Amino acid sequence: MTAAETTAQPTDAQPADGTAPAPALALPTIALLGAGAMGRAILSGLLAPTVEVDGPIRVTNRSAARAAELDGTPGVTASATDGDPEANRRAVAGARVVLVAVKPSMVVDLLDEIADALEPGAVVVSVAAGVTVATFEEHLPSSVSVVRSMPNTPAVVGRAVTGISAGTRSSDDDLALVRRLFETVGTVVEVPESQLDALSTISGSxxxxxxxxxxxxxxxxxxxxxxxxxxxxxxxxxxxxxxxxxxxxxxxxxxxxxxxxxxxxxxxxxxxxxxxxxxxxxxxxxxxxxxxxxxxxxxx
The missing domain is CATH 1.10.3730.10 (ProC C-terminal domain-like)
Known part of the structure; x- marks a missing residue:
């Protein structure tokens, strides 16, 4: 086989017909509320070439300067709540998955703000340390399910270990969807919520x-x-x-x-x-x- 023939052989990344490879993972519409360090680490996984998200990821943040840092990022629409009070509600409208990645002290006010803008059947994922599923479910409509998560900072390099716990209203399909989402930044361990705080002391800290x-x-x-x-x-x-x-x-x-x-x-x-x-x-x-x-x- 000549060098030219070797070069012409199809690879795993390039199908024989010359078309672009299919994404390894498809995810539904996603809203990410909070673009701090952890929120951005998760976003980096969702923007990987092997992941295809249905529509742009809607990202919100309080600071206009922080939102502006994401301007022009393919696959992302970013807005700041400081200049747009409706940014969070607009981001979650029609989203199948809503990631809540704000500071724990801000969670309850945010849930009250977006509760009636969420789509029935949406999965709200907590990325807020110490905030229980019960707190989320208390402030959200019964048509919405909740999954609690605890990722760690190696998510930035795709080596996170993320713990996830089902809420009382989440289905097996909901949990599987959240697992697939966090697998974009590393490995995932499913545990009962009663173990999630303990998990945070090991992999989180x-x-x-x-x-x-x-x-x-x-x-x-x-x-x-x-x-x-x-x-x-x-x-x-x-x-x-x-x-x-x-x-x-x-x-x-x-x-x-x-x-x-x-x-x-x-x-x-x-x-x-x-x-x-x-x-x-x-x-x-x-x-x-x-x-x-x-x-x-x-x-x-």
Whole structure:
């Protein structure tokens, strides 16, 4: 086979007839209320080439400047509530899925604002930490279903772990639709709502725990004479490589740790210090504290 013949062969991305590949995922009309960090991370997944959304995604935000940042983005119409009091109601009219990604303190007022503008059969998805399904359902008509979600910040790079929980009015189809939506930014775990706050203390807050460990190990490297740039390269590369190996190997963290920890070696001595400091118990206390705070938020 010649080079020219090789080039002419169809690929997975290019059908034999030369037409554009079909999207891997089709989603219905979507409104995204709130264009903060998490809202934009979800939006980036929805705008991936493999995703086809029915009509432009209607995005609203309080700030005109923030809405203007999305001007000209293909597949998006953005508006600001500061200059257009009807922006939220117009965004949700006719939308099959409505993502509520505003700050928790703003949720109830927003739900009251959009309640009678929602289409019967719409699925309202909470992306607001600590706000319960009961709160959403109390402020929305019975013709609308609710699904609560807890994504995390790696959604920005398509590596989120998102927890989702069904509401009392949501169907299996509703939950499957929300699962497909969040799979555009990573993996999805379905749990009862009673477990969602606990999930938030693991995957939701988890990136912060990892960054704190990276900060601490980087500082240790600097103290041992490495420059800031060298320390960052050593530590960031080590964390990234270790995480990738964990995924690729199919082994447990314990198995991989034992592989690195030679008997009577340097790593064994270091790990012993961390274990003597009660690291597992410390993570237990930290996640308990996060869970207590989540319950405080849920209680208002």
């Amino acid at each position: 988890g990136p912060a725990y990892v960054y704190l460990l990276i900060e601490s190990l980087t500082e240790a490297a600097v103290q041992k004479g490495f420059t800031d740039a060298q320390a960052a390269e050593l530590v960031n590369g080590t964390f990234a490589g270790a995480a990738e190996l964990l995924v690729a190997s199919g082994k447990t963290p314990t198995e991989l740790r034992i592989q690195v920890t030679s008997p009577k070696g340097t790593t064994e001595r270091a790990v012993a210090v961390l274990q003597e400091a009660g690291l597992p118990e410390l993570f237990g206390r930290a996640t308990d504290a996060a869970l207590a705070r989540a319950r405080e938020l849920a209680a208002g």
